[in-house]
Structure formats: structure tokens, C-alpha cells
Amino acid sequence: MTRYAPLCALGSVHEAFAQTAARCPDRPMLNVQPGTAEIYGIAAGEITYAQAAAEVDLLAAGFADAGYGAGMRVALLLENRPRYFLIWLALNRLGVSVVPINPDLRAAELEYLIGHAEPALIIALPARAEGLRAASATAGIDAPVIAPGDAPPAPRAGAAIAGPETGQAGEAALLYTSGTTGQPKGCVLSNTYFLYAGDWYAELGGIGTLEDGARMITPLPIFHMNAMACSFMAMLAVGGCLTALDRFHPSTWWADVRGARATCLHYLGVMPSMLMGADETPADRDHSVRFGFGAGVDPKLQAAFEARFGFPLVEAWAMTETGSGAAISAHSEDRLVGAACFGRATAEVETRLVDEDGRDADQGELLVRRAGPDPRFGFFTRYFKNPEATDEAWAGGWFHTGDIVRRDAAGNLFFIDRKKNVIRRSGENIAAVEVESVLMRHPAIHAAGVAPVPDAIRGDEVFACLVADPTLDPQALADWALTQMAYYKVPGYVALVEALPLTATQKIQRAALKDQAAALLAAGQATDLRARKRRQVA
Numbered sequence: 108m109t110r111y112a113p114l115c116a117l118g119s120v121h122e123a124f125a126q127t128a129a130r131c132p133d134r135p136m137l138n139v140q141p142g143t144a145e146i147y148g149i150a151a152g153e154i155t156y157a158q159a160a161a162e163v164d165l166l167a168a169g170f171a172d173a174g175y176g177a178g179m180r181v182a183l184l185l186e187n188r189p190r191y192f193l194i195w196l197a198l199n200r201l202g203v204s205v206v207p208i209n210p211d212l213r214a215a216e217l218e219y220l221i222g223h224a225e226p227a228l229i230i231a232l233p234a235r236a237e238g239l240r241a242a243s244a245t246a247g248i249d250a251p252v253i254a255p256g257d258a259p260p261a262p263r264a265g266a267a268i269a270g271p272e273t274g275q276a277g278e279a280a281l282l283y284t285s286g287t288t289g290q291p292k293g294c295v296l297s298n299t300y301f302l303y304a305g306d307w308y309a310e311l312g313g314i315g316t317l318e319d320g321a322r323m324i325t326p327l328p329i330f331h332m333n334a335m336a337c338s339f340m341a342m343l344a345v346g347g348c349l350t351a352l353d354r355f356h357p358s359t360w361w362a363d364v365r366g367a368r369a370t371c372l373h374y375l376g377v378m379p380s381m382l383m384g385a386d387e388t389p390a391d392r393d394h395s396v397r398f399g400f401g402a403g404v405d406p407k408l409q410a411a412f413e414a415r416f417g418f419p420l421v422e423a424w425a426m427t428e429t430g431s432g433a434a435i436s437a438h439s440e441d442r443l444v445g446a447a448c449f450g451r452a453t454a455e456v457e458t459r460l461v462d463e464d465g466r467d468a469d470q471g472e473l474l475v476r477r478a479g480p481d482p483r484f485g486f487f488t489r490y491f492k493n494p495e496a497t498d499e500a501w502a503g504g505w506f507h508t509g510d511i512v513r514r515d516a517a518g519n520l521f522f523i524d525r526k527k528n529v530i531r532r533s534g535e536n537i538a539a540v541e542v543e544s545v546l547m548r549h550p551a552i553h554a555a556g557v558a559p560v561p562d563a564i565r566g567d568e569v570f571a572c573l574v575a576d577p578t579l580d581p582q583a584l585a586d587w588a589l590t591q592m593a594y595y596k597v598p599g600y601v602a603l604v605e606a607l608p609l610t611a612t613q614k615i616q617r618a619a620l621k622d623q624a625a626a627l628l629a630a631g632q633a634t635d636l637r638a639r640k641r642r643q644v645a
Contacts, residue, residue: 432485
């Protein structure tokens with residue numbers, strides 16, 4: 108078991124960082140690979156804990172002098188640059204929360220997020236500044252937009268809007284979910300949420316044991332809880348070094364793993380599939396990785412992947428809302444390989460599977476809570492501005508995950524599907540309602556219905572059935588949609604239809620729409636727009 112100073116004994120994320128910086132100042136904390144450095148236009152190489160501490164002190168002093176303090180939020184659009192972490196630590200020292208912004212979001216999505224989160228300031232890449240200012244103006248939030256190296260201006264008036272909690276319970280971040288049933292929900296995440304994430308990972312053990320001074324590499328986005336809470340906080344816990352790539356590059360992945368001297372890595376299910384598609388080489392095991400940690404590996408490929416590359420994949424389950432408070436992982440030696448199993452709940456996590464009538468079952472919706480006196484320990488604090496959704500999620504004293512799960516006689520848990528209507532594309536949850544709402548802004552569209560269709564590489568693809576003017580050009584629609592929403596949400600297929608399947612109350616019949624989309628695709632009556640779906644570069 109890893110020996111380290113527990114983070115949950117401390118008051119904040121910054122205190123955790125300061126403790127580790129004092130314990131091992133000369134160790135590397137963050138590493139930038141040459142390829143990432145070239146793409147971002149930043150320096151390659153390592154940043155030690157001592158160097159990070161000096162920069163965090165300077166940043167914190169600048170924010171304090173400008174008037175930033177507890178209860179305020181600062182939005183960050185910095186992609187996977189290491190400066191993101193330094194700014195977060197500096198703001199956390201002052202009790203300021205951060206709002207990570209997915210760089211793939213576009214006009215309509217940015218307007219919603221800024222209007223909902225009400226940040227005091229936005230720190231973003233210069234190429235995105237104009238769009239963010241426009242989104243802020245439309246949202247009615249007078250938040251200044253600056254570049255990462257700029258001196259912060261005074262915060263906007265009335266910017267202290269976070270909850271009253273302080274210390275460990277104080278808000279450290281406001282992370283937005285994928286909005287599986289409509290607009291994204293803002294999850295208020297406390298210092299405890301992040302501190303315990305580091306402790307949970309450091310104490311995991313089994314084949315997922317983190318050694319003191321571990322070196323982790325991740326291509327996952329920092330604006331997700333995985334990289335921000337699990338990866339970063341775990342490295343703080345064990346005095347380790349984090350390499351955050353700009354994104355996953357299959358052709359250079361193993362070179363980056365070797366260059367980072369990684370002892371563990373994080374993955375999404377599509378990554379092992381893509382890596383297995385490459386030709387085998389003698390260098391397949393030329394690395395220092397002891398284990399991979401992630402979710403969604405193709406069960407048919409897991410055993411072959413582990414045999415080829417020489418390390419186990421620890422399949423795990425968690426949500427932004429649960430954090431590590433109810434995380435479950437297959438990290439024991441007796442894990443089930445190639446069975447879509449994400450492990451067994453530990454004694455610290457209570458679980459139930461319930462059917463549609465709320466009765467306990469061997470297969471049903473997964474309900475979770477923390478064992479002991481505080482069932483919400485390690486979970487999100489609440490949905491911002493949405494107490495009704497918070498109460499609904501915690502109905503009956505259990506957190507309702509919306510995941511359909513099966514449990515065998517030994518207690519092993521197997522993921523089946525999402526209960527709610529969601530399109531799962533390359534690891535991203537896409538709410539059909541949100542995509543429909545954006546499409547309905549187009550003047551030529553009178554009604555829109557969005558459903559998933561199978562995709563051999565990405566799991567699901569977005570299919571849009573549109574009641575629209577006959578002059579609507581699907582190719583032009585795709586170009587327009589790319590300016591309004593993240594590229595992965597843009598329909599990969601579009602079909603013009605006379606009507607959508609509706610209920611008596613004029614709501615979309617989701618099952619019928621899914622069948623309609625599948626039939627249109629099989630009949631070749633849809634325009635294939637997948638080639639136009641590319642990450643947008645400002």
C-alpha cells in the first residue's frame with residue numbers, strides 16, 4: 108500500500124499541493140511532451156513542485172491584489188495546458204472556484220454556460236476571446252475576458268455568488284455535466300470532493316497501486332472530472348508527475364508514453380481498440396507502464412490488449428456527481444477480464460439495483476451512496492440553481508445514477524446501458540434534447556428529432572430527423588451547426604422527413620424515432636455528414 112500524507116486531513120486543494128511541494132520540492136509535478144508543446148506553442152519539459160509553488164504564489168498575489176476572493180468563480184478555457192493547474196491552485200488558495208470550459212463548445216453552448224455559472228472573470232486562449240465576449244454579452248454577464256498571462260482586472264460587480272460553504276466544504280469547481288436530459292447541469296464540487304479523489308486513488312491497491320513518485324499520462328480533457336480530480340489529485344497525493352497530452356494521438360501514443368516515463372496511464376474505451384488496430388512491433392512492451400485505468404474497453408479485446416502490451420486495464424465506474432465517493436473499480440487480482448465488469452463495491456460504498464417499479468433486482472438502475480454517517484461524502488454538493496434536480500437525484504436517500512447495471516452472485520457489476528435518452532459517442536454523453544434545441548434555431552428547420560445510430564468506431568453517431576424547408580442543404584447545415592455546438596454533437600447523419608413520431612401530448616416518441624432513424628439509414632435515405640465532423644480550431 109502506498110505511504111503518503113492523507114489529503115482529507117487538509118482544508119483545500121491548495122493546501123494539499125503546498126504539503127506535497129514542501130515534502131518533495133525537487134520532484135517533477137507536470138510534464139509537457141514535445142508534440143503537445145509544439146501544438147500549444149509552449150515549452151516542453153518538466154515543472155518541479157518548487158517551480159510550480161513559486162508561480163502559484165505569484166498568481167495568487169495578483170488575483171488577491173485585483174480583488175478576487177471567496178464566493179467568486181473564474182472560468183478557464185485553456186485546453187490541456189499545464190498553466191490550467193497553476194491558475195486553479197492560485198485561485199483555490201483564495202477560496203475562488205473555477206469553471207472549466209470545454210474548448211469544443213460554441214456560441215449557443217457558451218452563452219448558456221456563462222449565463223448559468225456567472226463567472227467573475229474568464230481566462231481563455233486569445234483566439235477564443237472574441238467569441239467568449241460575445242457569448243458573455245448575449246448572456247448578460249459582464250465578465251472580463253483575458254489571456255493566461257494578462258494581469259487580472261477587478262472582478263465584475265456582484266460576482267460573489269457561490270454557496271456559503273467554506274474550508275473543505277467550500278466550492279472548488281463548478282463542472283458541467285453532458286446534459287443527458289437537456290441543458291447541462293452545473294455540479295458544485297467541494298474541496299473535499301477533490302481531496303478524497305486523491306486519497307481514494309492513492310489507497311486503491313491491488314493491480315492499481317500507485318507507487319510514491321508515480322508518473323501518470325493522460326490524453327483525457329482537463330475539463331472532465333477524470334483528469335482534474337482523479338489524475339491530478341492522485342499525483343498530488345503520491346508526489347507524482349502528470350503528463351497531460353493535448354489529446355489522444357494513436358500514431359505517437361507509445362512514443363509519448365515512453366518519453367513521459369509513465370508508470371500508469373488513463374484511457375477511454377475507444378483507445379485500446381485503436382491501438383490494437385496498429386501492426387504489432389517489438390516495441391509494444393517497451394515502456395514502464397504498470398497498469399491502465401479507465402472505462403469502456405471492448406470486452407473482446409481486453410485480454411488480447413493486456414497480453415500484447417504487457418499490463419492490466421483497470422475498468423472503473425464513477426460519475427461527475429459521485430466523484431470517488433462511490434467509485435467502483437476492478438482492481439483486484441481476481442477481476443473478470445473481457446466481461447464488461449467494473450468490479451465490486453467496497454465496504455465504503457452501498458449499492459442497490461432497482462427495476463422500473465423501484466424493487467430490488469439483479470439487473471436495474473444503479474443506486475449508490477456512501478456507507479456510514481454521511482451518505483454524500485465525496486459526492487458533488489448540489490446542482491447549481493437546480494435544487495429540484497438535486498432532490499430528484501437523491502430521492503429516497505440514494506443517488507440515482509441512470510445507469511442500468513447487472514450484478515452476479517459474487518457481487519460483480521456489469522454495465523448494460525443508460526436509462527435516460529443519451530447518445531454515447533467516443534466517450535462523450537450527448538443529450539438529444541440539447542442538440543434538437545440548437546438545430547431548432549436554424550430558420551429553415553421546423554421540427555427536429557435526434558437519435559443514436561450504431562457506429563463501428565465511436566459506439567453511437569448522432570442522427571437528425573428534420574422537418575424542414577425542402578431547400579435545406581444538409582452540408583450547409585453541418586457547417587452552421589459547427590459554429591453553434593461542439594463538433595461531436597453535430598449530426599453525423601441528416602434525413603428530411605415529413606413528420607416526427609409524437610405522443611398525444613406532442614412529445615417525441617423516442618423509441619419510435621430511434622427505429623425511424625435506423626430504417627432511414629438502412630434504406631440509404633440519409634445524408635452522411637461524418638466527414639465534416641472535425642474539431643474546430645479558432
